[in-house]
Amino acid sequence: MAASATAAVIREVNERYHDGAATGYDAKWGIDFGPVGQQQVVGKLAKALGHEPGPYARALEIGAGTGYFSLNLVQAGVVREAVCTDISPGMLETLQANAKGLGLSVETVACDAESLPFDDASFDFVLGHAVLHHLPDLDGAFRELLRVLRPGGTFAFAGEPSRRGDRIATFPKRAAVRAAPVWRRVLRAQPAELGHSDGGAENHQYEGAVDVHAFSPEELAGFARRAGFADVRVRGEELLASWFGWTNRTLEASADPDTVPFAWKLYAYRGYLLLQEVDRRLLERRLPPAIFYNLMVAGRRP
Numbered sequence: 407m408a409a410s411a412t413a414a415v416i417r418e419v420n421e422r423y424h425d426g427a428a429t430g431y432d433a434k435w436g437i438d439f440g441p442v443g444q445q446q447v448v449g450k451l452a453k454a455l456g457h458e459p460g461p462y463a464r465a466l467e468i469g470a471g472t473g474y475f476s477l478n479l480v481q482a483g484v485v486r487e488a489v490c491t492d493i494s495p496g497m498l499e500t501l502q503a504n505a506k507g508l509g510l511s512v513e514t515v516a517c518d519a520e521s522l523p524f525d526d527a528s529f530d531f532v533l534g535h536a537v538l539h540h541l542p543d544l545d546g547a548f549r550e551l552l553r554v555l556r557p558g559g560t561f562a563f564a565g566e567p568s569r570r571g572d573r574i575a576t577f578p579k580r581a582a583v584r585a586a587p588v589w590r591r592v593l594r595a596q597p598a599e600l601g602h603s604d605g606g607a608e609n610h611q612y613e614g615a616v617d618v619h620a621f622s623p624e625e626l627a628g629f630a631r632r633a634g635f636a637d638v639r640v641r642g643e644e645l646l647a648s649w650f651g652w653t654n655r656t657l658e659a660s661a662d663p664d665t666v667p668f669a670w671k672l673y674a675y676r677g678y679l680l681l682q683e684v685d686r687r688l689l690e691r692r693l694p695p696a697i698f699y700n701l702m703v704a705g706r707r708p
C-alpha cells in the first residue's frame with residue numbers, strides 16, 4: 407500500500423514537473439533537430455544495438471518528451487511511423503509544435519509507460535531516452551514493453567544514469583556551484599532567477615524528486631532479462647563529455663541566459679561534441695560501462 411502510494415506520487419510529480427518544464431526544455435538541454443541532432447541520435451542507437459539501426463516500420467517511444475529521439479529518427483529515415491508517448495501532456499504539446507515546425511506528422515498519446523494503451527505485438531521497435539530512471543515500477547514497465555513489441559522486434563534505451571557515473575559527476579557539479587559567482591563576474595553575466603530553466607521557482611522544487619533510479623549495468627540488464635527479452639546488451643557512454651557538460655550546464659544554470667556571451671555557448675557546445683568523440687573513439691571501448699555517466703540497454707523479443 408505504502409509502496410503504491412509512493413509510486414503514484416512519483417508519477418504525479420513527474421507529470422507536473424515536466425508539464426512546467428516543457429516550454430524551456432529544448433533550450434535547457436540544447437536539443438537539436440538538424441543534422442547534428444540526427445547524427446547524435448542515430449549514433450547512440452547504433453552504439454546501443456551494436457549495428458546501424460532500422461529501418462523500422464512502426465516505433466513506439468516512451469517518455470518521448472519534446473521529441474528528441476523520435477523526430478530525429480523519422481527525419482533520418484530510421485523510423486517510418488512514430489508513436490510518441492509521455493506521462494506529461496505538456497511535453498507532448500511541445501513535441502507536436504516541434505513536429506509541425508519540421509513538417510513531420512507523428513501520433514502522440516499521453517500515458518504512463520507502465521500501462522500502455524496499445525495492442526499486443528503492435529510495434530517493430532520500442533525505444534526511449536533518459537526515461538527509465540523516472541519509472542517507479544521498472545519490472546512492470548519492461549513487461550509492458552515486451553507485450554507491445556512483435557516477436558523478433560527490437561528495443562533500445564539510452565541516456566540512463568549509471569550509479570557510479572552519477573556519483574563521480576557530483577564533483578564537477580559541486581565545483582561549478584562554487585565557481586559560479588566568479589564565472590559570472592568574468593563573463594559579465596547576470597544571476598538567474600531561481601528555476602528559470604524549469605518553468606519557474608515553484609516548478610523547480612520538484613526537479614530533485616523526479617529521478618528515482620541510477621543503475622549498475624547488471625541491474626539494467628536484469629530488468630530486461632526478467633521481462634523475457636533476449637540478446638540483452640548494456641553499454642556505457644560519455645565520461646569526459648559528461649564532466650565537461652555538467653560543469654558548464656551548472657555554471658550556465660546560475661546565469662540569465664540572455665546575458666551569457668555567445669562565444670561561451672559556442673565553446674561549451676563544440677567542446678562537448680569534441681569530448682564525446684574522444685570518449686567514443688578512445689574510452690568507451692576500453693573501460694567498463696559502469697564508470698560512464700550514461701548507460702544504454704538493448705535487446706529483442708524472442
Ligand SMILES: C[S@@+](CC[C@H](N)C(=O)[O-])C[C@H]1O[C@@H](n2cnc3c(N)ncnc32)[C@H](O)[C@@H]1O
Nearest residue numbers: 420424469470471474493494518519535536540
Ligand atoms: C528526462 S525527460 C527525457 C525526454 C526525452 N526522451 C529526451 O530525451 O529529451 C524524461 C521524460 O519521461 C517522462 N516520464 C516520466 N515518468 C513517466 C512515466 N511514468 N511514463 C511515461 N513517461 C514518463 C517525462 O514526462 C519526461 O518527458
